[in-house]
Amino acid sequence: MAQQGSNNAPQKSKVYTHDIDEQAHNLTQWQQKYDQVSDGSFFGCIEGVNYSDIHAFKEYTERSLRQQCSIAPNSIWLGIPSQSQQSKINGLDVASNQFMCRTSNSDFELITPEQFDIYGLVIDWHSIEYMAQLQGVTIKNLSSAQSARLSVSDSSLQTAKQIINSMVVSKGFGLKPESQQDMLSMLALHLLQADNPQQNIAPSYKHRKAVVDKVKEYVAANPQKTITITELCELTFVSRRTLQYSFESILGINPLRFLRLTRLNNVRRELKLVGQSKPISVIAANWGFWHAGQFTKDYTQLFGENPSQTIANNLKESGLDF
Structure with missing residues (x-):
């Protein structure tokens, strides 16, 4: 595990493993269980950066997995596949113009394909609520099954991936840590705005x-x-x-x-x-x-x-x- 950063910089980490159980445990404050689905030796990597109220990360898994997930308490998770790949959340297919979203009140299950990259944000719920009030933004009801997948424009998803990647992998656009966190908070608010359409679920x-x-x-x-x-x-x-x-x-x-x-x-x-x-x-x-x-x-x-x-x-x- 590699870590870097000065006293004022957010803590960054990069962890490699050939063990699916270690991969599941390497996301801090999550409770997860990974089952391997496709054949072959496993390789995984998680790059992350921790701010005071946000954890941003990028996860890679070599094999197809069934992931049973529970995020950190009092948090909200946004997951954005890096490419249009066949993945499921709670049995629902995730389209190329969608991201995934769950709160700590809702355990969930992911089915991910081989060679899967995903960007993630885990945000303190009280901080995102406070930011929404300041900006006059209404956050949609996130407890419903429909909220597991939320649709936005392709350009919004592409921008989100670029921003998270810069914070996790690069230098965060040269911004101070407080400004980086504010940018990620505003990104999350933009994605969660109540006027974003939700995907209908088949009656069966x-x-x-x-x-x-x-x-x-x-x-x-x-x-x-x-x-x-x-x-x-x-x-x-x-x-x-x-x-x-x-x-x-x-x-x-x-x-x-x-x-x-x-x-x-x-x-x-x-x-x-x-x-x-x-x-x-x-x-x-x-x-x-x-x-x-x-x-x-x-x-x-x-x-x-x-x-x-x-x-x-x-x-x-x-x-x-x-």
């Missing part, structure tokens, strides 16, 4: 998301239980076809792949636990992988390393490889 969305959410809750409550598609259909009172369509539209993967990816990611987390001494085969079997050879093949394909390498790499990173 609520039902599809409810189906997926019920399955996710059931899987989380029964982490090591072998679960069948028939069982999930009975749980959600839908047909196999509706179950599959719900998962593909909300998460971008079918329910069988969701179950397998969830278990593989959980195996990896258990292999990395400090002091963990169970044999790999026992851990795999506990998560429903009975065929050792097929498990190793699937694990290696997803993470770009076999289970033994995960353990060895984790020990090395922890300084325990002696």
Whole structure:
């Protein structure tokens, strides 16, 4: 992790990692859990700058991820993909003229593609409210599902990305830290103005998301239980076809792949636990992988390393490889 800056300058940082859990933890004051979705070894980077009331950052992730996110308390988050890429927030596709927005009162889930860059602002809610009052700007209701995606002009999004990039990566246009923060606050107000149009949501969305959410809750409550598609259909009172369509539209993967990816990611987390001494085969079997050879093949394909390498790499990173 590299840091720079004088006593008066905002603190900048740049963090690289090859571990998805470290990537999730590297955004300060967030509570996050990343599951890897696409195959191959992971690489991620977060560049950030902290002001008194704003954290601006740029995040890169090499692999497609399912991200479960909760931002810092009493804050608002704005997320702007750097390019027009297929991403989702709470199962809703993010268009090229949209940015994402959530408050600390609303946990959310992101589905991000491979080689994904996103610019982010996390702003203290009281400071943005105060700035809005001073400027006579009305901030829209941000608690609704529609507010997860907000539409603005292409030029506004391009300007926003340039401003955040200058603050995070460059020298903030040569401005003093207080002026940099004011510029970011005004940028956020511009994006959040109440006259910006919101995206309509299809009537079937609520039902599809409810189906997926019920399955996710059931899987989380029964982490090591072998679960069948028939069982999930009975749980959600839908047909196999509706179950599959719900998962593909909300998460971008079918329910069988969701179950397998969830278990593989959980195996990896258990292999990395400090002091963990169970044999790999026992851990795999506990998560429903009975065929050792097929498990190793699937694990290696997803993470770009076999289970033994995960353990060895984790020990090395922890300084325990002696």
